[in-house]
Amino acid sequence: MLLDIQDLTKSFPGPEGPVPVLRGVTLALDRGESLALTGESGSGKSTLLHLVAGLDRADGGHILLDGEDVTGLDDRRRAALRRTKIGIVFQQFNLIPSLDVAANIAFQARLGGAVDKSRLDRLTVALGLEAHTRKYPEQLSGGQQQRVAIARTLAASPRLILADEPTGNLDEKTADEVMDQFLALVAETGAALLMVTHSPRLAGKLGRNIHLSQGRVA
Numbered sequence: 001m002l003l004d005i006q007d008l009t010k011s012f013p014g015p016e017g018p019v020p021v022l023r024g025v026t027l028a029l030d031r032g033e034s035l036a037l038t039g040e041s042g043s044g045k046s047t048l049l050h051l052v053a054g055l056d057r058a059d060g061g062h063i064l065l066d067g068e069d070v071t072g073l074d075d076r077r078r079a080a081l082r083r084t085k086i087g088i089v090f091q092q093f094n095l096i097p098s099l100d101v102a103a104n105i106a107f108q109a110r111l112g113g114a115v116d117k118s119r120l121d122r123l124t125v126a127l128g129l130e131a132h133t134r135k136y137p138e139q140l141s142g143g144q145q146q147r148v149a150i151a152r153t154l155a156a157s158p159r160l161i162l163a164d165e166p167t168g169n170l171d172e173k174t175a176d177e178v179m180d181q182f183l184a185l186v187a188e189t190g191a192a193l194l195m196v197t198h199s200p201r202l203a204g205k206l207g208r209n210i211h212l213s214q215g216r217v218a
């Protein structure tokens with residue numbers, strides 16, 4: 001099992017005390033599997049993704065990645081995990097404005113110390129970015145920017161990819177094209193994918209679907 005989430009709980013402070021957001025989430029994801037996480041707005045989807053990414057700390061429960069419990073790791077070791085094992089694609093592309101496309105694509109792999117030039121070239125071509133490598137993010141369309149963000153994530157060869165509404169900022173046609181390219185490339189790498197989406201249509205493209213309701217898997 002690549003990812004094993006057990007009885008995960010998380011609350012946020014509210015005016016009248018802690019507000020539970022995750023009330024005991026349990027789910028597992030194998031290598032090469034893709035799982036869509038759906039649920040109403042506010043059901044805790046992004047919170048769950050942030051906990052798995054180590055961007056926030058759980059109150060209780062366990063997140064095992066490759067058998068290692070990441071809930072107990074300190075900030076430095078969680079950051080190391082994000083550099084090496086986990087890739088994240090956000091709705092806001094989060095490209096680095098001062099770097100050109102080629103440098104943005106190489107960025108994550110550089111951080112992880114695993115730059116593979118032929119892999120970068122293959123991803124650049126597969127995502128149709130060859131003509132844009134010397135451009136800066138502001139010179140690209142939304143779809144192109146998200147393709148760069150996807151290439152950047154995949155270039156670092158993560159075992160687990162977390163995606164939060166990765167095509168949420170794109171029109172339907174572009175979203176479909178980018179999603180299909182994204183899923184094909186993820187499948188090619190054998191990485192596991194956990195993706196938050198509001199769209200049943202996009203969720204249907206993934207191997208399994210899980211619905212979060214009132215802080216639990218429904």
Ligand SMILES: Nc1ncnc2c1ncn2[C@@H]1O[C@H](COP(=O)(O)OP(=O)(O)OP(=O)(O)O)[C@@H](O)[C@H]1O
Pocket residue numbers: 012013021039040041042043044045046047048
């Ligand atoms: N840092 C925070 N501090 C306080 N409350 C928070 C924080 N982050 C999230 N919440 C609350 O936790 C709940 C779940 O938020 P979350 O973003 O996980 O939902 P979501 O299912 O991803 O929603 P959406 O589909 O609208 O993005 C919401 O009520 C939100 O207000």
